[in-house]
Amino acid sequence: MLPLWRDQLRIGVSPHAIVLARIGKGLRPYVREQHIEPCPPASGETWQAALDTLAKLLSREKWQNADAIMTLSNHFVRYLLIPWNTEINGEQEQNAYVKHRFSKVFGPAANNWILHHSQTAIGMPRLASGINQTLLEGIRQACVTNKLRLRSVQPYLMPAFNQYRRIFQNESAWFVLVEHDKLTIAQLGRQSWQLISTHLISNENLAAELPVLLERHLCLSGIKNQPSQVFLLAPEHPQLVLPRNNDWVIQQLQPVPRFGLPIQTYALVMGEH
The missing domain is CATH 3.30.420.40 (ATPase, nucleotide binding domain)
Known part of the structure; x- marks a missing residue:
């Protein structure tokens, strides 16, 4: 399959279900396969059952060899508005400032999160999100193992709002x-x-x-x-x-x-x- 014409695998991950839709590429994209798999109740981390279910599903050949576009339920995301700080100088200081704000609000748990923040106009707060690092690493590993190129992982809020x-x-x-x-x-x-x-x-x-x-x-x-x-x-x-x-x-x-x-x-x- 030519890389230009690789299918797109749309993946939704929530505590309740894994949602999959394989979209055939071309001039008129169409659904090749679609499936919703319920997740068992979580017994530990809220995301572990969903991650295990995802890895099991992706091991099936019909979901492999595609470009993965993944959306994470807001159940798995923590959001925070980061106030504008005139003393911040450069991306490295901004990242450290975001990490400090998350630790102040969410405590030690935030040390295990991958943090991202949006760009904004001068003087305006930034929207930042935190997602468990182990969850993200598990997602990336499941994609690599099953010949998927992970093109995007976003919290549900962002692709929903973008519409x-x-x-x-x-x-x-x-x-x-x-x-x-x-x-x-x-x-x-x-x-x-x-x-x-x-x-x-x-x-x-x-x-x-x-x-x-x-x-x-x-x-x-x-x-x-x-x-x-x-x-x-x-x-x-x-x-x-x-x-x-x-x-x-x-x-x-x-x-x-x-x-x-x-x-x-x-x-x-x-x-x-």
Whole structure:
């Protein structure tokens, strides 16, 4: 198979399931294979059962010899906004500053995480993420062992947000991303991320919990002139009905379909890397 025409293997990794979609390359990409494999309950690290399930799946020939694009559930990611610091000079100092902030917030556990941070406009906070180093090494090893070229690994927040980035170019608003038992909530200004946090939620009580979490952020942020516009992406909850609330204008985003895959079950692998 010519490298130019290698298939793309879209992989979604969550505590509940591994989502795979093999996309044939060419002028009209199409789905060669698709599969969802449930993960057994975690008995140790929250990610270990998912990693073991992934390695077992990738050992099957039909998933090998492709370019891997991987999305990690927000269950496996810690986010932090890094304040702008005028005393930072250069990338090395910035990396050390990010590491210091993570250690201060998350404690010794952060010493075992691989940290990444976004570029930003001068004076604005940076969005940073931390992922367990052993998990990432296990993912890379599973790819190498099974003849996969790992082209990208990103937290679910980023490819999901990238589909709707244009919405936030000219206004301040909230972005809420919902997956199974997990909610990520962020506030974005016209130039940067302003707030971010993740929460365990009850799938059954999502409609009632969301306004409460928004109010909590409003109280804790201390930021004046908070936006009332909320953009909600909840592809696993197509029948979600939110209660009427005069304090918030909640618009449910329609997931962008890709490759002809069913949106509700394959949303984790549809984002823009």
